Amino acid sequence: MKTDVLIIGGGPGGAATAMFLVREGIKPVILEQEEFPRYHIGESLTGEGGQVLRRLGFEGEMTKREHPVKHGVRVFGTTGQNSWYVPVSARDKEWNLSFSTTWQVRRSDFDTMMLKEAETRGATVMRGTATKPLLADDGAVRGVTVRWPDGKSEDIETQIVLDCSGQATFLANQRVTGPKYVGSYDKQVAFFSQVTGAVRGPGISGEDAKDNTLIFYAKKFHWAWFIPIDGDVVSVGMVTPRADFLAKKQTPEEFFRNELYDINPEVRKRIPEMNLVEKVHVIPNYSYQVRGFCGKGFICIGDAHRFIDPIFSFGLTVTMREAEFAAPLVREYLEGKRRNGDNPFAEHQVFCEKGIDNLEDMIDLFWEQPFAFATFVYHRYPDQLTDAFAGRIYPTEHQPSPAVVAFRKMLKRTREYDQDVYSVPIGSRFHPERAALWEPNSPVATTEQWMGAR
Ligand SMILES: Cc1cc2nc3c(=O)[nH]c(=O)nc-3n(C[C@H](O)[C@H](O)[C@H](O)COP(=O)(O)OP(=O)(O)OC[C@H]3O[C@@H](n4cnc5c(N)ncnc54)[C@H](O)[C@@H]3O)c2cc1C
Structure with a gap:
C-alpha cells in the first residue's frame, strides 16, 4: 500500500494533524491501533488548546x-487555606490580553469526535499497529510495517511519517530518532480515577466557576488534580514519588483511597465521599525527552517526543499546536522543498523545543520555589504567567518572556540551541545525575504490566 502521508496514532495529536493537513490539500492515512472510544487521561485544555479547537x-x-x-485554574497551597488563581486568557492580533474560556473533556468522547471528524474531512482511518519503520539507504523513513487486527502484516510506503503515537513514542523506541532520555519527573507515579458527588465551585464563570480545574499542592512532587468532565463526574488524580507507593505495598486502588485525602485538607472538602466510577489507573515514568525528533521523512508530534509533567495541563495543547505548525511544512516537503540537508525540519524542531523548554522552566520553578512562583503569578509577572498557563509558549509569542528569563535566573539555568546539536536533553546539562537514557524498547508500561513487574 502507498500513501503520501502516514500518521501513526489517532489521538488528538494525530486527528488534529490530519485536519490541518486536509486544509493544506493533503489527505493522510491515520493508523490507530485501538478501537475508539477508548479511555485516555488528559482532560483539561488550556486557553490556546481551546483556540486550536476554535x-x-x-x-x-x-x-x-x-x-x-x-x-481558570486554582492552586491550593499545603494547608488548603491559601490559594492562587490563573484565568484562562486569549490574545488578539495586537497582543491585547483578555479573559477567555476553554474546555474540560472526557477523552473517550473527545478523541472519538476528533478522529471521526478527521475522517469526515478527508483522512482515511485504518485500524492497525505500526510495528517497524521502513528505512531508505540514506536513513530516511519511507514507511512502516503494519500489523492488521487479523494478524497479517503489510508494508505501507509513504513520503513522510508523522509519529503521533503518544507515550508509546514509536519512532524513538525503534531508534529512528535520537536517544530518548528520562525527564526530571520520571520518578513520579500518577494514580487517577473518576468520582461522582464532588463539590465544585458555586459560580458559573470566573474564579469560582463550577467547572474550573483545581490543583491541590502538598509538597514537592506530591499533588492532586480535580477536573470536572461532565455534569456529574470529576476526574481526580494524585501524583506521588514512586518510592512512596512501593513502600506501602498496596494495590493502586488501596493507595489512591488511602493517600488522596492526605494530600491536602481541601481534597476532603471537595470529595466528601470517594465514589469511584472508573477503575484506578496508574502511569509511572511519564517524563521523557526524545532528541532528534524530526528528520528525513519523519516528524514526531506531541507526546511522541516529549512529555514533562501533567501539572497545569499542557499535553493536549502542545500536541495540537505542533500539529498545526507541522502541517504547512509537510505540504512543502511533498512539493519537493526541504529535501536537502540532513534534517528538513530542523527549524521546526528547535522551535518546538524552545516552546516546551519555556514550559519546563516554569514547571521546574514551581516545584523548586513554590512561594516565589505564587508571588510571580500575582505580583511580578501576572500577564506573562497568564500567557504561559494559556499555552502561549513559542518564540512567536513573545517568549521567553521576562518571567521565563527570571525563572532561568532563579534556577541558575541557561538554554542554548544549535541547529545541528538540537536541543539539549534535560538532564545532561542541568541535572547531570539524572541524564539517563530511557530503557530502550520499553514503552511506558500499562497499569497491568507495571503492577506485574513491580
Ligand atoms: C497523569 C497524566 C495527566 C494528564 N493530564 C492532562 C491534562 O489535564 N490536560 C492535557 O492537555 N494533557 C494531560 N496529559 C497529557 C495528555 O494525556 C497527552 O499529552 C495527550 O494525550 C497527547 O495526545 P497525543 O495525540 O499526542 O497522544 P495520545 O493521546 O496518547 O494518542 C496516541 C495514539 O497513538 C496510538 N498508537 C500508539 N502506538 C501506535 C502504533 N504503534 N500503531 C498505531 N497506533 C498507535 C494509541 O493507541 C493512541 O490512541 C496528562 C498526562 C498524564 C500522564
Whole structure:
C-alpha cells in the first residue's frame, strides 16, 4: 500500500494533524491501533488548546456536546487555606490580553469526535499497529510495517511519517530518532480515577466557576488534580514519588483511597465521599525527552517526543499546536522543498523545543520555589504567567518572556540551541545525575504490566 502521508496514532495529536493537513490539500492515512472510544487521561485544555479547537471549527460542537467550560485554574497551597488563581486568557492580533474560556473533556468522547471528524474531512482511518519503520539507504523513513487486527502484516510506503503515537513514542523506541532520555519527573507515579458527588465551585464563570480545574499542592512532587468532565463526574488524580507507593505495598486502588485525602485538607472538602466510577489507573515514568525528533521523512508530534509533567495541563495543547505548525511544512516537503540537508525540519524542531523548554522552566520553578512562583503569578509577572498557563509558549509569542528569563535566573539555568546539536536533553546539562537514557524498547508500561513487574 502507498500513501503520501502516514500518521501513526489517532489521538488528538494525530486527528488534529490530519485536519490541518486536509486544509493544506493533503489527505493522510491515520493508523490507530485501538478501537475508539477508548479511555485516555488528559482532560483539561488550556486557553490556546481551546483556540486550536476554535480554529478547527469545533466551538459549536463542543458547546452542543456540553463539555464543561473552564474559566481558570486554582492552586491550593499545603494547608488548603491559601490559594492562587490563573484565568484562562486569549490574545488578539495586537497582543491585547483578555479573559477567555476553554474546555474540560472526557477523552473517550473527545478523541472519538476528533478522529471521526478527521475522517469526515478527508483522512482515511485504518485500524492497525505500526510495528517497524521502513528505512531508505540514506536513513530516511519511507514507511512502516503494519500489523492488521487479523494478524497479517503489510508494508505501507509513504513520503513522510508523522509519529503521533503518544507515550508509546514509536519512532524513538525503534531508534529512528535520537536517544530518548528520562525527564526530571520520571520518578513520579500518577494514580487517577473518576468520582461522582464532588463539590465544585458555586459560580458559573470566573474564579469560582463550577467547572474550573483545581490543583491541590502538598509538597514537592506530591499533588492532586480535580477536573470536572461532565455534569456529574470529576476526574481526580494524585501524583506521588514512586518510592512512596512501593513502600506501602498496596494495590493502586488501596493507595489512591488511602493517600488522596492526605494530600491536602481541601481534597476532603471537595470529595466528601470517594465514589469511584472508573477503575484506578496508574502511569509511572511519564517524563521523557526524545532528541532528534524530526528528520528525513519523519516528524514526531506531541507526546511522541516529549512529555514533562501533567501539572497545569499542557499535553493536549502542545500536541495540537505542533500539529498545526507541522502541517504547512509537510505540504512543502511533498512539493519537493526541504529535501536537502540532513534534517528538513530542523527549524521546526528547535522551535518546538524552545516552546516546551519555556514550559519546563516554569514547571521546574514551581516545584523548586513554590512561594516565589505564587508571588510571580500575582505580583511580578501576572500577564506573562497568564500567557504561559494559556499555552502561549513559542518564540512567536513573545517568549521567553521576562518571567521565563527570571525563572532561568532563579534556577541558575541557561538554554542554548544549535541547529545541528538540537536541543539539549534535560538532564545532561542541568541535572547531570539524572541524564539517563530511557530503557530502550520499553514503552511506558500499562497499569497491568507495571503492577506485574513491580
Ligand atoms: C497523569 C497524566 C495527566 C494528564 N493530564 C492532562 C491534562 O489535564 N490536560 C492535557 O492537555 N494533557 C494531560 N496529559 C497529557 C495528555 O494525556 C497527552 O499529552 C495527550 O494525550 C497527547 O495526545 P497525543 O495525540 O499526542 O497522544 P495520545 O493521546 O496518547 O494518542 C496516541 C495514539 O497513538 C496510538 N498508537 C500508539 N502506538 C501506535 C502504533 N504503534 N500503531 C498505531 N497506533 C498507535 C494509541 O493507541 C493512541 O490512541 C496528562 C498526562 C498524564 C500522564
